[in-house]
Amino acid sequence: MLLEDFKVLENKRVNGNYFLMKLSSQNLAEKCKAGQFFMLKMKNEITILRRPISIHNVDKQNGVIEFYYEVKGRGTIEMADKQEGDLINLQGPL
Known part of the structure; x- marks a missing residue:
């Protein structure tokens, strides 16, 4: 498990x-498997708890992990605001 x-x-x-x-x-994508998820942490003081989000797809060749999610509350609202180049802290895969 990784925290990064x-x-x-x-x-x-x-x-x-x-x-x-x-x-x-790149390194983490190679270790991911179907059915796993990550705990995502947004960088703010409002959303304290991590959000469990399951892996939608992994492109091991290009080192890309994809998450498909529905905006429902504060955590996923903040996720939806993330732009290219922003950082998100992940814990997993679990």
Whole structure:
């Protein structure tokens, strides 16, 4: 299990309140398996608890981890605001 900051490559609205976030992580992508998830921590004082988000897809060749999520509360609202180049702290895979 790893605890580290990762760079947002892309975070786009797919449809309605659903978003697809892609993070860069060559070393970690190679270790991910179907059914695993990460605990994501936003960098602010409002959202204290990490958010469990399951892996949507892993591109091991390019070192990209994808998360498909629905915006429902404060944590995922903040996730949806993340832009390319921003950092997100991940704990996992679990």
